[in-house]
Each structure stands twice: as C-alpha cells, then as structure tokens.
Amino acid sequence: MNKGKIVIKRHGLVILRDNQVKLVSETPYLSVADGGLEGIIDNEQVTYTYNESVKSIENDNEQSEEQSEEQSNWKKIENAFNNMDLNYERIIKLIRELRQANSKKELVKIYQEVLHGLHMETRKAIEAAYQEYPELILSMMAKGIVTGYVKSQIKRTNPSKTIVLQNRKCRGEELEEIMKDALELDFSEESTNGVDKLLAKSFNDYLDIAYQRLSSECFDCANGYVKNCEKMADYPEKKDISEYPFITDGFQVYINDELDRFIVTRCNNFKKASQKKYLTPQQVESVQAAKALIELLYYDVDTLAEAREIKARNKSLGYQ
Secondary structure, X not given: OOOEEEEEEEOOEEEEEEEEOOOOOOOOOOOOOOOOOOOOOOHHHHHHHHHHHHHHHHOOOOOOHHHHHHHHHHHHHHHHHHOOOOOHXXXXXXXXXXXXXXXXXXXXXXXXXXXXXXXHHHHHHHHHHHHHOHHHHHHHHHHHHHHHHHHHHHHOOOHHHHHHHHHHHHOOOOXXXXXXXXXXXXXXXXXXXXXXXXXXXXXXXXXXXXXXXXXXHHHHEOOOOOOOOHHHHOOOOOOOHHHOOOEEEEEEEEEOOEEEEEEEEEEOOOOEOOOOOOOOHHHHHHHHHHHHHHHHHHHOOOOHHHHHHHHHHHHHOOOO
C-alpha cells in the first residue's frame, strides 16, 4: 500500500484526514516490526537468515543451476504460505492454535498440520528448507496464517459493514475492539504471544484495502453526467469532498498529494439509472444499415424502394 492521505466523509461531516501507513511489513516472515511469537522465535535472527539464504541468491547475477533451483524453491515456499488455500474450518483452527502457542513444540505441531494437504512438490520444498532453517519456515508459516485469515474474513464482509468498520477505526476506536466484531474469534482468552497484536495490525491494513476497493454509486446514477452533477462537471480535477454538500458519505484517496480515488457511497442527488441501454448515434446508424441489408437480401432486390413496394403489395394481399 502506498503512503498517502485518505479523507472520509460520513453523515455530511469530514471525520478523518490521515496519512496512511501500512502496519505490517512486506516481508514473508515475522519481522521485528511485526512482532508476534517473539518469545518463541528470534525475529532478528530470522531476518538475518532470510537475507543471507534467500536475498543473497536473488542478488547473485551469475547464478549457478543449483542456486536457480534453490531460488525457485523459495518462491514456491513464499507463495504456499502467502496463498494458503484453506477452508474456513481449517484456517479458524490454525489461527486459534497459533494464538495460544507458547512453545516451539506447539508451533511445530501447527506446521505439521499446514503441511497436510499441500501439493507434494511444494511440501518437499518446505520440508527441505525446514531441515536447514526451521525458525525461518515457522516464522513464514505463522505470518501466512495470520494474514491469510484476516484477508479471508474481510473478503466475506459486505460493503456496508466495511464502511462501518472503517469509520469506527477513523473515529479512533481501538483496533482490537473493532476486529472482535469482524474476525469471529473469542478474545476473552487473551493471547500472550503477541499474535493478537499482529492480527490487529493486519486487520488495519486489509480493512483499508477493502475500503478503497469499494465501488462508487456514481456509476449507477442517472444524474452521473456533466450537466446534472457538479462533481462530474469538475472532471478531471476534483475539489475536496467537503466542498460537495450533496455528497453525504464517501472518501478520497491521495497518493503524493495527487487524487487517486474518489468514491461516493451515499449522495442526496443519487437516482438509480434505468437498466435500459441507449445506443450511440453511430450504433443506431449501424443497426439501420444492417436492417436495410436484411430487407434487400430477403426480397432479392437492389433498392429499398423495391423491397418496400413488394412488402406493401404482399400486405395488401394478406401476406405477412
């Protein structure tokens, strides 16, 4: 997610102007900044191991065949943990176990569960890497479980709830409180290994992404034309959302002070557009030409006048 500013309007009031910062690192493992499982896994050592074992291979301009294969295997491993295709029952079981894990032995048990069901080629690559770098693999697995679960839960959230959750966050409500209503987890038994904090950070990031992907009412509005709407008339330059009083709910995303998205979720001027499709003048002309050609072919004549004369004569004689 790029750094930028998001301006949100809710019930006619601008409630937030905020610089967006992604809370979870881009690394495929638990970084020091991510936290989580710090008493079980040495995140600093994991970072060093990853840079030495993976990044050094990627940065080698003259790779041997063996190095190329090793790099390919690391990509398989990263993809496997970042895109775990797990059904709801399995992922919720794994996230619950991960929240309560307080030893490496418990992490290894989760690791064995994750391996079950993986494609054999991917499984072999992970097992080979685990033999040499166990902490790194466990770290990558843990991060994949957390981010995978949060992404799947937010994906299941309908647009109206996404708006409510985002506005609660913008009003300064604690992330832990908001995610209790979105992640379907029992937080009464608090996790002591830092995974809940990682869940909250991940929830923050993916909620922002889901919110920014909401579609705008403007695309379905009968007034979504320059002559009917001040916002549309301002294209391509748009004023601040607070300067459009008829827009009651929506948001703007700025990247490097450039307007990247302008989404309207509620507007006093909104009118549902008819589903009827209107043809352009060029399309009308093409349809008319096609109809004329059909008449010429049907009556086997050279001009429309001849075709219509035959059609009129047939009608007078009672033929259709």
